[in-house]
Amino acid sequence: MKLLNAQQIRELESITMERQNITSADLMQRTASKTYFWIKHNLGLKYAYTVVVGPGNNGGDGLVLAQFLTRNDYDVECVLLEVSDTYTPEYTYELEKLKRSDCKIKSVKTEADFEEVNLTGRIVIDAIFGIGLSRPAANMVASFIEKINTSLTQSVIAIDLPSGLYCDQLNSPDDTIVLADTTLTFHVPKPSFFFLEGGNSVGKIIVLDIRLDYAYANDIDSKYFYLTTELVGTSLKKRTIFTHKGNYGHANLIGGRKGMIGAAVLMTKAASFSGVGLITSTVPSVGLEILQQRVPVAMCETRYGEHQLEGEIEIDEKYTYGIGPGMGTSAASVQFLSNFLDKIDRPVVIDADAINCIAENPELLNKVPENSILTPHVKEFRGLAGDTTDSLKQLELLTSFSMKHKVYIVLKDARTIVCTPEGKCLFSLNGTPGMATGGTGDVLTGILTGLLAQGYTPEETAKVGLVLHGVAGELAAERLTEYAMTAETIIEEIGNAFKVLLNA
Numbered sequence: 001m002k003l004l005n006a007q008q009i010r011e012l013e014s015i016t017m018e019r020q021n022i023t024s025a026d027l028m029q030r031t032a033s034k035t036y037f038w039i040k041h042n043l044g045l046k047y048a049y050t051v052v053v054g055p056g057n058n059g060g061d062g063l064v065l066a067q068f069l070t071r072n073d074y075d076v077e078c079v080l081l082e083v084s085d086t087y088t089p090e091y092t093y094e095l096e097k098l099k100r101s102d103c104k105i106k107s108v109k110t111e112a113d114f115e116e117v118n119l120t121g122r123i124v125i126d127a128i129f130g131i132g133l134s135r136p137a138a139n140m141v142a143s144f145i146e147k148i149n150t151s152l153t154q155s156v157i158a159i160d161l162p163s164g165l166y167c168d169q170l171n172s173p174d175d176t177i178v179l180a181d182t183t184l185t186f187h188v189p190k191p192s193f194f195f196l197e198g199g200n201s202v203g204k205i206i207v208l209d210i211r212l213d214y215a216y217a218n219d220i221d222s223k224y225f226y227l228t229t230e231l232v233g234t235s236l237k238k239r240t241i242f243t244h245k246g247n248y249g250h251a252n253l254i255g256g257r258k259g260m261i262g263a264a265v266l267m268t269k270a271a272s273f274s275g276v277g278l279i280t281s282t283v284p285s286v287g288l289e290i291l292q293q294r295v296p297v298a299m300c301e302t303r304y305g306e307h308q309l310e311g312e313i314e315i316d317e318k319y320t321y322g323i324g325p326g327m328g329t330s331a332a333s334v335q336f337l338s339n340f341l342d343k344i345d346r347p348v349v350i351d352a353d354a355i356n357c358i359a360e361n362p363e364l365l366n367k368v369p370e371n372s373i374l375t376p377h378v379k380e381f382r383g384l385a386g387d388t389t390d391s392l393k394q395l396e397l398l399t400s401f402s403m404k405h406k407v408y409i410v411l412k413d414a415r416t417i418v419c420t421p422e423g424k425c426l427f428s429l430n431g432t433p434g435m436a437t438g439g440t441g442d443v444l445t446g447i448l449t450g451l452l453a454q455g456y457t458p459e460e461t462a463k464v465g466l467v468l469h470g471v472a473g474e475l476a477a478e479r480l481t482e483y484a485m486t487a488e489t490i491i492e493e494i495g496n497a498f499k500v501l502l503n504a
């Protein structure tokens with residue numbers, strides 16, 4: 001699915017109205033109805049609701065939602081933030097309808113009116129601004145947003161996007177933004193959800209399909225794509241009956257050193273849950289027993305050094321390689337990596353210390369085979385490609401770097417982004433802050449190498465691996481909480497993550 005900026009969303013909405021022969025008011029009904037049914041199924045009548053309405057169509061969505069809630073016997077009040085003298089015809093029409101219903105309506109013109117509004121214990125529906133935010137929220141609206149953020153609300157649900165957050169521009173740190181627990185967004189996540197600048201305000205994101213014109217949405221000129229479990233699920237390869245382990249590739253995971261054998265264990269074990277036919281783990285000999293005990297399905301190759309990997313590796317055609325986690329950045333490690341890159345002529349997965357070795361010895365970058373998958377976290381990417389001042393500049397650098405070096409970069413972060421050698425950027429919302437612990441990246445390397453070995457193209461590998469890893473993380477958090485989950489428990493959930501993709 002294409003990721004769209006505000007201008008493209010407006011175009012898509014107007015094409016939809018034209019092709020489906022509906023009005024903007026009809027679309028608003030559709031939007032509000034989708035929102036209402038989500039609330040009905042997930043929250044229901046046991047809560048009291050306050051719908052806070054701004055001056056545009058986002059406010060219009062709120063007015064229609066308030067009507068739905070009122071008609072269905074919800075305890076609801078509507079707060080109108082009077083920040084404009086002009087309103088759209090849809091807004092005016094819907095407000096008149098709401099006034100004729102039983103909904104309590106409070107008008108807020110100045111901060112003096114805030115006393116009339118008590119948000120304690122209520123679910124606040126934020127319908128102040130959507131994609132039409134044209135400047136930072138200020139004055140009375142900013143104060144009301146502060147009031148939402150500091151009240152002891154039951155929860156805060158943002159309609160389309162948290163008010164104060166831009167759709168496709170970067171917010172500055174002092175902007176006032178609604179801090180939502182849930183954002184019910186229409187058609188597709190907004191680009192700002194993926195940026196550090198403001199992206200913390202969205203809470204849990206739910207994408208509601210409002211049947212915008214599918215064909216037009218597909219054709220919009222955008223190099224930014226959003227990866228869904230549905231989309232990625234369709235790329236999973238079927239296993240046929242008369243096959244054997246030799247048909248599913250042989251992953252060779254290279255890494256670990258004395259004291260860092262855990263990294264090798266994690267990636268090897270993760271690979272073993274990826275569907276790959278055979279696995280070999282190449283570690284210094286100090287890791288042999290640990291590996292064999294912890295991952296008995298993997299073979300172990302220990303010819304290259306005792307405490308760290310060193311010397312000249314022998315490349316075998318049968319292997320698909322993943323290299324880096326825990327291997328260290330000593331002169332011997334750099335030499336080992338350099339020898340490896342000299343000999344390898346097909347895509348490999350490169351992570352962690354292998355990336356750090358390249359960062360410290362940039363000439364190694366020229367030896368990386370085309371279409372390889374590099375998986376730096378943000379700091380490793382900085383070492384590799386240089387520093388940037390904000391998320392948009394980082395995205396530009398990511399694109400130019402991937403294109404220049406003809407590699408896939410999986411930039412690991414709270415919102416991981418994959419950039420292809422053609423400059424396409426793939427965004428995913430899967431994952432959880434519970435994944436911010438040591439070893440979770442090693443798990444991704446194992447999954448990616450296992451997939452690449454099975455014959456997934458590098459692009460399919462990056463897409464499937466990223467979403468599978470993120471969903472496995474979410475499942476681990478569901479089972480154990482974000483606090484108690486670990487890299488190992490993510491591995492345990494890979495199977496269930498496959499089920500999620502298969503059933504999506």
Ligand SMILES: NC(=O)C1=CN([C@@H]2O[C@H](COP(=O)(O)OP(=O)(O)OC[C@H]3O[C@@H](n4cnc5c(N)ncnc54)[C@H](OP(=O)(O)O)[C@@H]3O)[C@@H](O)[C@H]2O)[C@@H](O)CC1
Nearest residue numbers: 027028031056057058129130131132133134135136137160
């Ligand atoms: N189009 C459709 O058919 C559909 C649209 N949908 C819904 O509409 C939303 C987009 O609606 P929208 O374009 O009216 O923009 P919205 O975000 O409500 O705000 C614009 C208003 O706010 C004002 N304003 C802006 N910034 C401000 C500030 N800082 N402080 C004060 N005022 C400020 C701005 O004033 P201006 O910038 O013109 O001065 C204008 O009056 C979209 O997110 C979705 O929820 C869905 O129902 C699907 C169908």
Ligand SMILES: Nc1ncnc2c1ncn2[C@@H]1O[C@H](COP(=O)(O)OP(=O)(O)O)[C@@H](O)[C@H]1O
Nearest residue numbers: 412413414431432433435436438439440441442
């Ligand atoms: N806040 C977060 N939300 C979602 N995913 C996260 C978050 N923080 C980290 N992750 C994910 O966890 C993994 C961490 O990888 P990395 O930093 O390489 O860990 P390690 O080197 O310890 O294995 C990445 O896949 C990253 O996207």
Ligand SMILES: [K+]
Nearest residue numbers: 126129159161
């Ligand atoms: K909103």
